[in-house]
Amino acid sequence: xxxxxxxxxxxxxxxxxxxxxxxxxxxxxxxxxxxxxxxxxxxxxxxxxxxxxxxxxxxxxxxxxxxxxxxxxxxxxxxxxxxxxxxxxxxxxxxxxxxxxxxxxxxxxxxxxxxxxxxxxxxxxxxxxxxxxxxxxxxxxxxxxxxxxxxxxxxxxxxxxxxxxxxxxxxxxxxxxxxxxxxxxxxxxxxxxxxxxxxxxxxxxxxxxxxxxxxxxxxxxxxxxxxxxxxxxxxxxxxxxxxxxxxxxxxxxxxxxxxxxxxxxxxxxxxxxxxxxxxxxxxxxxxxxxxxxxxxxxxxxxxxxxxxxxxxxxxxxxxxxxxxxxxxxxxxxxxxxxxxxxxxxxxxxxxxxxxxxxxxxxxxxxxxxxxxxxxxxxxxxxxxxxxxxxxxxxxxxxxxxxxxxxxxxxxxxxxxxxxxxxxxxxxxxxxxxxxxxxxxxxxxxxxxxxxxxxxxxxxxxxxxxxxx
Numbered sequence: 093x094x095x096x097x098x099x100x101x102x103x104x105x106x107x108x109x110x111x112x113x114x115x116x117x118x119x120x121x122x123x124x125x126x127x128x129x130x131x132x133x134x135x136x137x138x139x140x141x142x143x144x145x146x147x148x149x150x151x152x153x154x155x156x157x158x159x160x161x162x163x164x165x166x167x168x169x170x171x172x173x174x175x176x177x178x179x180x181x182x183x184x185x186x187x188x189x190x191x192x193x194x195x196x197x198x199x200x201x202x203x204x205x206x207x208x209x210x211x212x213x214x215x216x217x218x219x220x221x222x223x224x225x226x227x228x229x230x231x232x233x234x235x236x237x238x239x240x241x242x243x244x245x246x247x248x249x250x251x252x253x254x255x256x257x258x259x260x261x262x263x264x265x266x267x268x269x270x271x272x273x274x275x276x277x278x279x280x281x282x283x284x285x286x287x288x289x290x291x292x293x294x295x296x297x298x299x300x301x302x303x304x305x306x307x308x309x310x311x312x313x314x315x316x317x318x319x320x321x322x323x324x325x326x327x328x329x330x331x332x333x334x335x336x337x338x339x340x341x342x343x344x345x346x347x348x349x350x351x352x353x354x355x356x357x358x359x360x361x362x363x364x365x366x367x368x369x370x371x372x373x374x375x376x377x378x379x380x381x382x383x384x385x386x387x388x389x390x391x392x393x394x395x396x397x398x399x400x401x402x403x404x405x406x407x408x409x410x411x412x413x414x415x416x417x418x419x420x421x422x423x424x425x426x427x428x429x430x431x432x433x434x435x436x437x438x439x440x441x442x443x444x445x446x447x448x449x450x451x452x453x454x455x456x457x458x459x460x461x462x463x464x465x466x467x468x469x470x471x472x473x474x475x476x477x478x479x480x481x482x483x484x485x486x487x488x489x490x491x492x493x494x495x496x497x498x499x500x501x502x503x504x505x506x507x508x509x510x511x512x513x514x515x516x517x518x519x520x521x522x523x524x525x526x527x528x529x530x531x532x533x534x535x536x537x538x539x540x541x542x543x544x545x546x547x548x549x550x551x552x553x554x555x556x557x558x559x560x
Contacts, residue, residue, distance in 0.1 A: 093298060094316025096230050097291030097378040101237050101348060101364070101371035102184065103320075104327045107288060109344035112331065115281035117260065118271030119328050122278075125269070126285035127321045132485025133453050134317045135477050136460035137296050138310025142538045143463060145306045147410075148389025149296040150456045156535035157459035161519065164395055164529075166452040167386050168515035173448035174379045175421055181376050182208040182425045188369035192362070209426060215377040216418035219384060222407045223301045226377060233374040240367040241323055247355050248330035257354075258336040262329060279495045283446055286492055288324055290449050292316040294378040297385040301408075306538070327351070380417060387413040393529040395522050444500075444508030450493035451512060457486025463535040 111119045137149070146152035148167055155163020186208025191198050198204070218229050252262065265271070272278040295312035299305035331340060331347055334354050343350035348368050352360030388410035391401025404411035460482045461468070468479040497505050523530060 093227070093230055093378055093381070094292040094295040094312045095238065095319050096234050096371070096374040097294035097382070098289055098316060098320040099181075099291060099371045099375035100320045100323045101241060101367040102181070102375055103288050103371075104241075104324065105346045105348035105364075105368045105371075106184065107284065108328060108331050108347045109340050111281065111284045111288075111328070112340060113344075114284055115272060115277060117263070117266045117332060118269075118277070118281065119332065120266045120325055121268055121272055122281035122285040123288060123321065123324050123328060124267050125272075126282055126289065126488075127317065129485035129488035130286070130289045131314070131317055132481035132483070133457050133489070134292065134310075134313045136457045136482035136485065137293055137313050139464060139478050139482075140456065140460050140535075141296050141299050141310040142306050143535050145299045146389055147297055147300045147385040148393075149293065149299070149386070150452050150459075151386055151389055153463075153535065154452075154455045154459045155529065156532055157463040158455065160530045160532060162455055164390075164519050165512060165515050166455045167390060168518070169448040169452045169512055171383050171386050172511045172514075173445040173452075174383045175417070175424075176445050176448075178212070178376060178379045178383075178421050179425050181372050181379065182212045182421075184208075185211040185369065185372040185376060188365060188372060192365060192369060205426060209422060211373050212376060212418070212422055212425065215373065216380055216414060218377060219380045220404075220407065220409060220411060220414045222409055223298065226381065229377065230374060233370045237367045237370040237374065238319070238323070240363055241327070244352060244355055244360065244364060245323065245326040245330065248334060248351065249326065251355055252330060252333040257334045258339065259331070259333040262333050266329070266332070276499065279492075279499065282488075282492055283496050286450065286489065287446055289317060289320065291375065291378060292320070294382045297382045300385075330355075380414065383417050384410045384413040387417065394526040395529050396518060397522075398525075444504045444511070446496065447493060447500075447505070447508030448511065450489045450496075454486045454490040454493060457482045457489065459535075461486070464537065464541070467537065467541050 108119075111122060115122045140153040140157070141149070144152055144156060150170060151163055151167025153163070154166045183204065186204040186206070187198060189207050189211070190200070190204050194203075218226050251257065252259075269278075272281055292313050295302075295309045295316065299309035302308050327348075331351055335343075335347065335351060339350060340347060346365075346368065348364045349361040352362070352364035354360070356363070387396060387400045388403075389401075390396035391398055391410075391413065393401075400410065400413045400416070402412045403409065461479055464474070464478045468474050497509075500508075
């Protein structure tokens with residue numbers, strides 16, 4: 093689920109050209125130097141999840157470690173960013189499917205929109221009917237996608253090392269900072285690179301439904317970041333070495349298929365197109381999981397309508413939240429593809445998701461340092477993995493949030509920051525009903541840290557928790 097959340101094939105296909113346009117041969121360095129602080133945030137999620145098993149993840153953790161208002165806004169930012177992203181992902185899902193089976197109809201907006209909507213409904217049904225079905229679907233799609241990517245990644249590196257090609261000659265200097273030294277280059281590259289990794293935290297929203305969720309969910313996030321980092325680096329290097337600048341620009345919407353034709357003429361493009369389609373479909377499912385679990389936690393705490401916190405008696409999933417999210421997203425998706433003005437608005441809104449993501453990841457990084465502050469100096473491990481590394485991740489993403497604002501289009505800033513501010517409306521409406529949430533005691537440390545702070549005690553399970 094964590095790998096699918098970052099959507100490796102989708103991200104490589106749709107974003108590589110943008111990253112190379114911004115960073116040039118410094119693209120591998122941008123991914124490397126963004127992966128380091130992102131792993132710090134993944135460590136933050138691991139230790140916050142150890143202290144508080146909650147389907148809302150950052151929504152609950154930030155509230156208890158920092159302040160309930162910040163917790164609500166972090167959850168709100170995640171929900172809005174994922175809804176906007178689903179609108180962006182559903183169209184490629186339809187487009188790639190049509191390209192595989194009826195390439196001459198790829199410009200048929202009605203057909204592409206219909207197929208994308210069908211995929212969206214299918215994924216919503218899988219999420220509705222239980223985490224076991226959701227997980228099995230991800231295993232099938234994920235193994236196929238990653239298997240294809242690994243195969244072609246190895247073939248690409250072998251081809252780049254043994255045969256003549258149209259791209260550049262590889263250099264280890266591509267991983268250094270010297271190629272990102274131009275005015276504003278590092279900031280722009282960091283923004284794009286941060287988008288690459290976003291989505292792995294879906295595993296934390298499944299912590300109430302997983303075996304040993306207080307440990308396994310956080311570990312999954314770390315493993316997910318590591319896996320997609322390797323794939324991103326391999327394919328970024330492959331594109332730089334095997335494709336010319338003109339070819340990258342001409343195939344900017346999907347460099348993956350063009351690269352596949354170079355690696356394995358005839359069938360390579362089709363196979364990587366299949367990986368692209370599977371990745372897009374899989375990330376629709378993980379986005380639905382994150383949104384519905386967070387809304388479930390909000391409904392359970394009465395910070396949003398209580399109905400969102402209902403659990404289906406048979407499937408043990410947040411059924412009402414799933415139906416609401418699927419319905420709203422489907423209407424917006426179909427409308428955005430048939431109404432030009434709506435599509436323009438949605439394009440700008442989707443571009444602003446980077447601000448939303450940087451916002452709630454930053455708060456998570458700060459939250460773990462604050463929650464564990466009394467035990468950070470008890471060992472070198474605590475200091476590095478719970479203190480320094482997450483703090484650096486929070487500083488980096490906070491800097492990305494602030495530094496991007498002067499470079500963004502005004503409408504992107506208005507939408508991004510405006511959507512966060514919009515969260516104050518439900519916050520104000522439901523604040524009286526959610527007295528428990530807004531007066532919640534500080535985050536308790538896990539049992540193994542109790543010797544450092546004996547007054548801590550385990551929090552009783554909240555009623556209505558999603559169960560497997």
